[in-house]
Amino acid sequence: MSSDLADIGLIGLAVMGQNLILNMNDKGFKVVAYNRTTSKVDAFLANEAKGTNVVGAHSIKELVSKLKTPRKVVLLVQAGAAVDSFIDQLSAVMEKGDIIIDGGNSHYPDSIRRTAELEAKGLLFVGSGVSGGEEGARYGPSMMPGGSAAAWPEIKEIFQKTAAQVPGPNGDEPCCDWVGGTGSGHYVKMVHNGIEYGDMQLIAEAYDILQVRGLDLSPSEIADIFIKWNTGVLDSFLIQITSEILKYNDDDGVPMVQKILDKAGQKGTGKWTAINALDLGTPVTLIGEAVFARCLSAIKDERTRASKVLPGPEKVPFTGDKQQFIDDLEQALYASKIISYAQGYMLMREAAKEYKWELNNAGIAAMWRGGCIIKSVFLGDITKAFQKTPDLENLLFDDFFKAAIAKAQPGWRRVVAQATISGTPIPCTGAALSFFDGYRSETVPANLLQAQRDYFGAHTFKVLPGKENARLKAGEDIHVNWTGRGGNISASTYNA
Ligand code: 2AM
DSSP states (O other), X not given: OGGGSBSEEEEOOSHHHHHHHHHHHHTTOOEEEEOSSTHHHHHHHHTTTTTSSOEEOSSHHHHXXXXXXXXXXXEOSOTTHHHHHHHHHHHHHOOTTOEEXXXXXXXXXXXXXXXXXXXXXTOEEEEXXXXXXXXXXXXXXXXXXXXXXXXXXXXXXXXXXXXXXXXXXXXXXXXXXXXXXXXXXXXXXXXXXXXXXXXXXHHHHHHHHHSTTTTOOOXXXXXXXXXXXXXXXXXXXXXXXXXXXXXXXXXXXXXXXXXXXXOOOOOSHHHHHHHHHHHHTOOOXXXXXXXXXXXXXXXXHHHHHHHHHSOOOOOOOOOSOHHHHHHHHHHHHHHHHHHHHHHHHHHHHHHHHHHTOOOOHHHHHHHTTSSSTTOBSHHHHHHHHHHHOTTOSOGGGSHHHHHHXXXXXXXXXXXXXXXXXXXXXXXXXXXXXHHHHHHTOSOOTHHHHHHHHHHHHOOOBOOOTTOOOSSSOTTOOBOOOSSSOSOXXXXXXXXX
C-alpha cells in the first residue's frame, strides 16, 4: 500500500504548477495534484497529465492522505492570502515533521513569518524561489529553497532532480541548492530579479549606443555583434535572446523592435530589491538605476514634450575605429555586469547579517547558472570565486574579477565618455563606473558633507585619524562654530 503513496503534492494548477508537476513526473517522482477549483484537477488529469503517474485530489484531506511521510506539499498559487489560506488548511491536517514548500512569488518577509508560525506547530516550511517561467518549470528551473533546515534532506533529491542541470567538472550539476535560513530562498530570488533588471538595462544601453545616436548600426548589424559577444565573456541567455529579437522582422520586413512602444513595465521585484538596498544602507546603485530607467521610460508623453524643447549635443558621425569601439563596449558591458553582481552580493551579505542567515554564496551563483533568465557562463566564474574563498568580502577582491575589471577599464571609460559626449543615456553603465571609482577610493568627499551637516544642523563629525589636536579629539563627536555666531550646541542635544 505504502508504495502507492506519492512522493510530493502540488497545489495550484496554473501553467507553472502543471509544468512543474510534469517535470517532477518525468524525473520519476509520483505527484498528487490539487487546485482550489477542482475541475482543473480533472481537466489536467484528462489532458496534460494523461498517461503519466500523476494522481489527483479533490480536497486537502485527500491530498494529504495520498502522501508518503514526512509529507511534502508545494504551493504554486498567487502570492499573498492564497498562500496563507492553504497553509492554514494544510497545517490543520498535517503531522509533525511534514513540510510545506511555497514555490510562488512571495515576498521574503512573509516567508520569514510563515516559517516561524509553522515551526511553532512542529511543521517545516521552505520558501523557494523558482525561476525560469513556464519553460523552466517544465524542463528544469533554477530553484532557490531556504527555510527550515531539517526539510532540506527530505526534499533535496526531488528538488535537485527537477531543477535545470548544467555541465560541471564532475558531470551535470543541479541549479538548486540549499540557500540558507528562513526567508532566504525568496530573498535570493528577489535579488536575482533585481539583477535581471540590471542585466537587461545594460544590454539596452549597449544597443542604444550602437544604434542611431552612436554607431548608427541597424538592428540586424547589432544582432551580429551580440551573436559574437555570445561566444565570449558575455555568453548568456539574455544576450542570445537579444540577438534573436534584433533579427526578428515584422511581415513588412521592418525590425519588430523598431515598432515597439518604448515604455517598460515592471511587476515589482526590482523595486523590492532597490527598496531593500536603501533599507539596509547598501549601495546597490545599478539595480536602482535600472528600476528608475524603466520609470523614466514610462513617462513617454513627458519625454516627448521635453525632446522638443531641451536640446542635446549636435549629432556628429562617429569617426573613430569602429571595431575598437565595439570591443570597448563589450568590455564596458562586462565590467558593469561584474559591478552589478558585486553589488548584489554586497546586498545579500548585509541581508545575511540583518536576518541572521548563513548564505550559501557559491551555491547561489551556481543555482543561477541555468534554468533562469540571468543564466550565463559568467555565473560559473562567480561560483568559483566563492568556492575558493567562501567568505570573500567582495567579488571585486577575487583575483579573476580583479584582473577582468583591470582589463576592461580603459574601454569602459572610453564608452562612458563617448556616450556622455554624444548625449546617450547610460544610467547603469555610468552608475557602475562611478560606483567602481567610489569603491576604489580611500578618500571620498564625505568630509565636506559632514562639514555641511555640522554647519547647518550641528550634526557633528569625527576627526580624520592623524589630524587630532587639542580641539579635535579622537573618537569624539565634534561640533565647530563655523560662523562664530550662535551657540556651540550639537544636534544630539538640539533638534532644530
Ligand atoms: P484557481 O484555479 O482556483 O483560481 C494561480 O492563479 C493559482 O493560484 C491557481 O491555481 C488559482 O486557483 C490559485 N489561487 C489564486 N487565488 C487563490 C485563492 N484566493 N485561494 C486559493 N487559490 C487561489
